[in-house]
């Protein structure tokens with residue numbers, strides 16, 4: 283696909299689609315709760331639709347009138363065995379969190395996905411779930427999907443020190459722990475997104491969080507709720523970066539999720555000197571608006587506990603750094619290697635093809651800027667966030683065409699991305 287190039291700016295107001303992490307969880311909690319859950323502004327993208335389809339296969343009735351999704355909860359123990367292996371597509375969140383839910387079931391389920399899913403590590407969730415009493419295994423003795431989960435209604439709470447900073451792992455353990463006997467205590471490596479903890483509280487459960495320590499008593503019942511999904515800051519990130527690096531931009535993003543375990547990109551933009559204002563209009567739903575305009579940016583160093591707060595934004599932050607004055611260093615981000623693709627290598631390789639001064643390191647990236655970008659043949663590698671980052675990079679290109687292979691990957695999290703971007707383009 284030929285990408286739009288040589289643009290001077292983006293202008294206007296945009297509401298990005300619903301948060302992917304919250305959309306997944308709203309179906310999962312709706313299924314595990316007693317009673318009815320309604321979901322407004324659900325993200326209708328491939329990943330979240332995989333979660334919805336999976337719970338339908340597990341016997342949950344879900345109505346969808348195109349606006350509101352209604353989940354008729356079965357209660358924690360009410361899921362039914364699927365009559366075949368379940369395809370979860372490209373979605374790491376679906377396979378990892380559902381493994382936690384199914385750990386407490388009284389049947390066996392097989393979960394599989396696409397080529398990328400077949401390379402995603404699963405021991406990080408299977409090992410703690412096995413400690414709790416579930417039987418989980420990967421394809422022929424490996425840790426990789428397809429995975430087979432034989433749950434047990436006799437799960438036991440555990441104390442678990444997480445070896446990786448991962449909200450998916452934490453969430454899988456918490457979803458199993460809700461069904462277990464006794465208390466579960468998790469110590470996080472770094473604080474990660476806390477949507478699962480928020481939803482446990484919203485659905486009437488109890489959980490104690492003290493810094494990196496999380497405690498939850500098993501045997502809790504959840505009650506259906508009305509959920510309104512805020513816009514996804516990880517999708518907003520592409521427009522924040524586009525507006526700040528193009529010559530003549532002025533943009534307002536409305537109804538963006540501002541949960542502070544997700545707002546690392548706002549901190550980075552602020553440190554780089556972006557002209558931006560953020561207002562949390564709805565404190566209860568942790569959402570608000572962000573205005574941003576063309577900015578003179580300076581390089582920064584990014585590492586340590588901010589990494590989980592911007593893990594999905596790092597490819598587009600690397601693009602941002604190509605336009606900032608000086609050397610940006612991203613470290614402590616080795617988790618990027620086990621995302622939908624190896625995002626350290628993919629980001630460095632594709633941006634270098636366009637003329638960026640960027641180098642992959644063992645745990646991050648080093649970028650020198652500012653550098654003009656030029657045309658090239660690039661690929662998303664089938665990774666939605668790499669594809670969207672490259673589409674933003676192309677807008678800067680004055681010289682040559684940018685041809686993107688596998689553009690359809692964007693439908694994993696943002697099916698209308700190219701349309702929304704072109705609508706904001708100043709012609």
Ligand code: S3P
Pocket residue numbers: 302303304375447448449450451453475593594617
């Ligand atoms: C997610 C957690 C993160 C993130 C992913 C969504 C979640 O993954 O990259 O896009 O919804 O819990 P990890 O937990 O593997 O870091």
